[in-house]
Amino acid sequence: MKIAIIGAGNLGLAIAKGILHSNGATTMYLTKRNTTDIQEYEKYGNVTVTSDNQKAVKNSDILIFAVQPGHLEKILEDVKGSLTENHVIISTITGFNIAKIEGILGAEHHIIRSMPNTAISVGKSMTCICANEKGKKKIDLAKAIFDRMGHSMEIPEEQMQAATVICASGIAFWMRLIRATTQGAIQLGFDAKEAQELAMHTCSGAASLLIESNSHPEAEIDKVTTPKGCTIEGLNEMEHQGLSSSLIRGIVTSFEKISQIKTKQL
């Protein structure tokens, strides 16, 4: 597989690391306007770093666009002449819909819209994808690419903004929960490093229980809450303080914001 990542910033480099981590490409082009700080990636023999997007497109089959929304239109116009009908175009751009990409490139291209998160760098991204009519023929290929770097789900395009909040912003939400647990553990006497180790592995174990046993969170909670015990006492206090409610409200607020950004920018 010959992959180009157009826009090697935060997300683009996270994807590049995920691809390297999973041996997911035969060759990989990484592009950026100023390539100085990504030059080191050429130490991996199959990686070419360049500011020449046309060259990256001509030498690759799968094109992953990870630039800021305001830059995409011009970049697509610039590379349009180098595209063939065999290219698979994967956009990670928030809010930039398939109709708009088709408006620039034409509907005859395989166009996939994706929403990964930064955990793609360690092969653990939850990635949502959807495709245009032509791209549906390549959706299994896109799914296979993202499944090598975590877990993927095909969703209707109307749900992409909601998926962005849950999966991409979700990394920040879960980080804050892990950080808060760490602060609690420090107050109970663990040093900071130990406290984070306890918090993150407990978080990972909780998610693994659900993924591997296919069970429901409340069923797992019932197994831990001893009657009159410490768990239910703590859990009920968290709920009295609005734990579930604040999470739900934060998610809805984030969604309201992403909906406004879409209307203003695009």
Ligand SMILES: NC(=O)C1=CN([C@@H]2O[C@H](COP(=O)(O)OP(=O)(O)OC[C@H]3O[C@@H](n4cnc5c(N)ncnc54)[C@H](O)[C@@H]3O)[C@@H](O)[C@H]2O)C=CC1
């Ligand atoms: N950071 C995240 O967790 C997620 C971000 N996204 C989306 O991914 C996109 C990129 O986000 P970030 O990586 O955070 O942004 P970023 O600003 O870190 O990266 C964008 C990169 O594109 C480069 N660039 C600009 N013009 C270029 C050009 N003409 N040719 C080649 N490269 C060019 C910039 O130098 C920069 O390195 C955004 O549209 C964002 O909505 C999507 C999911 C998650």
Ligand SMILES: O=C(O)[C@@H]1CCC=N1
């Ligand atoms: O915060 C944001 O708006 C973008 C979209 C998802 C992650 N970062």
